[in-house]
Amino acid sequence: MTNNNVKEPLLSSLNETQKAKRLLNKRRLHRSRSAPNTDLVPSETQCKESTPPTTSIFQNLHPNHKRVAIYLAVYLCVGALIFFLVRDQIKGTKTDGVLDALYFTIVTMTTVGYGDLVPDSHLTKLLACAFVFSGMALIGLTVSKAADYLVEKQELLLVKAMHQKAGSTGILRELETNKTRYKLFVVFFLLLVLFTAGIVFLVTVEKLDVIDAFYCVCSTITTLGYGDKSFSTQAGRIFAVFWILTGTITLAQFFLYVAELNTEIRQKELVKWVLTRKVTNLDLEAADLDEDGTVGAAEFVIYKLKEMGKISQEDISLVMQEFEQLDVDDSGTLSTSDITLAQSS
Amino acid sequence: MTNNNVKEPLLSSLNETQKAKRLLNKRRLHRSRSAPNTDLVPSETQCKESTPPTTSIFQNLHPNHKRVAIYLAVYLCVGALIFFLVRDQIKGTKTDGVLDALYFTIVTMTTVGYGDLVPDSHLTKLLACAFVFSGMALIGLTVSKAADYLVEKQELLLVKAMHQKAGSTGILRELETNKTRYKLFVVFFLLLVLFTAGIVFLVTVEKLDVIDAFYCVCSTITTLGYGDKSFSTQAGRIFAVFWILTGTITLAQFFLYVAELNTEIRQKELVKWVLTRKVTNLDLEAADLDEDGTVGAAEFVIYKLKEMGKISQEDISLVMQEFEQLDVDDSGTLSTSDITLAQSS
Known part of the structure; x- marks a missing residue:
């Protein structure tokens, strides 16, 4: 679970076109980037679940x-x-x-x-x-x-x-x-x-x-x-x-x-301002979603993107609802055990 | 640092209008929501830094x-x-x-x-x-x-x-x-x-x-x-x-x-599909940004919002660059000590 590939897209210095292409082919890349862990998930489920809906919806979003x-x-x-x-x-x-x-x-x-x-x-x-x-x-x-x-x-x-x-x-x-x-x-x-x-x-x-x-x-x-x-x-x-x-x-x-x-x-002016203004302890406090006293990379990204107006509180709340449903053992994090519990129930 | 107010906006059941208002007044609310920790940050810096650019940029974004x-x-x-x-x-x-x-x-x-x-x-x-x-x-x-x-x-x-x-x-x-x-x-x-x-x-x-x-x-x-x-x-x-x-x-x-x-x-169709499709172990692996083997709430939110197309890899990379600069002690998280180190250097 801790291979470098997982973190790579966050920090990579891909050029913009590659990034855009990568985003489009995200689901495809996911499978090619790291070999499927067959012990963790049956590969048929994976294929059946993800491919057809994405393509049909993306075709709708970009009618040719x-x-x-x-x-x-x-x-x-x-x-x-x-x-x-x-x-x-x-x-x-x-x-x-x-x-x-x-x-x-x-x-x-x-x-x-x-x-x-x-x-x-x-x-x-x-x-x-x-x-x-x-x-x-x-x-x-x-x-x-x-x-x-x-x-x-x-x-x-x-x-x-x-x-x-x-x-x-x-x-x-x-x-x-x-x-x-x-x-x-x-x-x-x-x-x-x-x-x-x-x-x-x-x-x-x-x-x-x-x-x-x-x-x-x-x-x-x-x-x-x-x-x-x-x-x-x-x-x-x-x-x-x-x-x-x-x-x-x-x-x-x-x-x-x-x-x-x-x-x-x-929009770029706003992004620039959000990124260059000094981060204070009050910002850290507000960004600390899991209340552990420190701000992780993911927490910081959410806080800043919200400040830029790219995502709204509503977007976050929607995903959080799903997160809570998935977190079957109420540990505050998702792990393979949650997935296994969800599948068995 | 671990008061409930900090987590509240993520999980709250505010109605939509309140949420929208809250987002607009975010910077103002930040200050009223929790009393400023005067021991952590000099309040003049806070005011000088944040108020003028936001208002002028937002006025530009919404010319009256x-x-x-x-x-x-x-x-x-x-x-x-x-x-x-x-x-x-x-x-x-x-x-x-x-x-x-x-x-x-x-x-x-x-x-x-x-x-x-x-x-x-x-x-x-x-x-x-x-x-x-x-x-x-x-x-x-x-x-x-x-x-x-x-x-x-x-x-x-x-x-x-x-x-x-x-x-x-x-x-x-x-x-x-x-x-x-x-x-x-x-x-x-x-x-x-x-x-x-x-x-x-x-x-x-x-x-x-x-x-x-x-x-x-x-x-x-x-x-x-x-x-x-x-x-x-x-x-x-x-x-x-x-x-x-x-x-x-x-x-x-x-x-x-x-x-x-x-x-x-x-867009709503896409959001619905992203939220209802089954989360697999491969998704967890891809969403695990800090490579600790589990997916926290913030990591999950980023992963899902990216899948919905609301944020791009470029947005994330930009913020990540700032995060690395701020993380002076290279701990992988931001804490008050990073802020103090940044201010002294």
């Missing part, structure tokens, strides 16, 4: 990007089909039937709403209402997934490119520590590319002057969409279908990352 | 609602003033100069962008671009604060109303546990009121039929704003100024709470 992409594709297809079928009840600047239906679906779901195509019957008005609400929800789902995927891909490329060079672990650690900053930078760069592409396209294809093109780009990616400047040609609408969707999602993602970075900076 | 309200008021005044000055460079359906400028500011900042008033010069187009970006950021800030404030007020009223009745602590606990559900309910109710008010107003004042009114309400609060139906009368725009701002913010807040509730439900 593929699923979101499928939802988006289904939504766009259904939208294009329906608005194509009711195309005679939509008035405004028209080009190609299917293209206009898809364009109208995207202008609606992103809430840009230029008004260059507007519903012209009660049916189409109600359809537009249904599509804008479901579209908003879907865009929200996409924002929380899309750029994360992009950033992961980008990171992987960067890591591969630097794999052979010296100091790559240093760069990796840097990336991990400044992850939000880095994500923000990637999204900002993408935003610049989309901005430029939009302006160039509007100037060359839709023949707007530069200020009008800039104005149309701003009014579109913010989903403002006054509608005095929009995409009126067939080529324009083909471009718009892709550009509006990526542009509005990217800007929303950008704002999300700014907020995230802001929270993170404040 | 007043500040957001002031930003919003300043933004609207500046917007109305500027667009009033350039009113001749804005074309469309006009009523009163100042009212139209304010209405245009709000329609722009919320990204509704009907297009019933549109910029008609390069200057006004660039101004609109500046106002839509800053407006979006401000709306984002407002969304994260506005309804929280509303819900707090509502809760306070509810608590006061039930103060005399039996079982009020039960209701309080219920409120706290289902806080997100409750917030969602309040915002949903507010949304219904705004929806109804909008439809009634559009039917009676702007003389739209019911379907058109519903369509205009949907297209406005989702910030779609095709612009085929909007507020064209003076009375309509006075109403719109208040209604658009509250409507769009409330819907955004509603979506935010849905996402929050979703995350919470998944």
Whole structure:
């Protein structure tokens, strides 16, 4: 029971990526790190108990990007089909039937709403209402997934490119520590590319002057969409279908990352303060959970993490309830005898 | 050092609200809970060290609602003033100069962008671009604060109303546990009121039929704003100024709470699974940080909270670094002698 591996993760100097991976694969690592003590626990129970629930719950916590992409594709297809079928009840600047239906679906779901195509019957008005609400929800789902995927891909490329060079672990650690900053930078760069592409396209294809093109780009990616400047040609609408969707999602993602970075900076300030302030005897007294007059490592970690606001008293109480149930012999500690007693009862 | 107060918070059955309050006032409570041991620590150091940084950081973490309200008021005044000055460079359906400028500011900042008033010069187009970006950021800030404030007020009223009745602590606990559900309910109710008010107003004042009114309400609060139906009368725009701002913010807040509730439900599932799964000897081995062959309460709490994903290995490592620095006599525990040694060195 007293091998060094057990304490190692607490004090190890793994780089951040390794740590993150380790945390994800925690249950798997547990089994590989120390050979199973077959005299202590039947190995089948172990496997049956732990594997299936974790994976299914973690899949729920991180629904994959593929699923979101499928939802988006289904939504766009259904939208294009329906608005194509009711195309005679939509008035405004028209080009190609299917293209206009898809364009109208995207202008609606992103809430840009230029008004260059507007519903012209009660049916189409109600359809537009249904599509804008479901579209908003879907865009929200996409924002929380899309750029994360992009950033992961980008990171992987960067890591591969630097794999052979010296100091790559240093760069990796840097990336991990400044992850939000880095994500923000990637999204900002993408935003610049989309901005430029939009302006160039509007100037060359839709023949707007530069200020009008800039104005149309701003009014579109913010989903403002006054509608005095929009995409009126067939080529324009083909471009718009892709550009509006990526542009509005990217800007929303950008704002999300700014907020995230802001929270993170404040959280780090608090952590720094908690870790640098002088520990007094009163702190020791408060941190001494088992009342033995000294503060062990685990007690100290709980006390400080609580002070940082990372865990709450409620979290602790919940686990303590379980601890007391498990501590069958009421010794104040859990040992193999408690487990044996629990299994026999 | 071994009074019961020290252990009490871990095992206490305080109701949830009391717990939350306690956590907030933690530093204050520490001092009142047990009389300061003046022989152990000079009380001036204690006060100097702990009070100022916490309050300033917590103020940063929870910027007050007043500040957001002031930003919003300043933004609207500046917007109305500027667009009033350039009113001749804005074309469309006009009523009163100042009212139209304010209405245009709000329609722009919320990204509704009907297009019933549109910029008609390069200057006004660039101004609109500046106002839509800053407006979006401000709306984002407002969304994260506005309804929280509303819900707090509502809760306070509810608590006061039930103060005399039996079982009020039960209701309080219920409120706290289902806080997100409750917030969602309040915002949903507010949304219904705004929806109804909008439809009634559009039917009676702007003389739209019911379907058109519903369509205009949907297209406005989702910030779609095709612009085929909007507020064209003076009375309509006075109403719109208040209604658009509250409507769009409330819907955004509603979506935010849905996402929050979703995350919470998944988190709770994970917590439940972590707490109900059978603890094996392998778990005990992994949780045994100080390698003494048994798992103390604090070790068990850390192990379980890590499994729930509430704390990461990085959090623990950071605190452990400080622990090792503080453990001057390398005993593996912190005691008053470590503090004394640290102060003298």
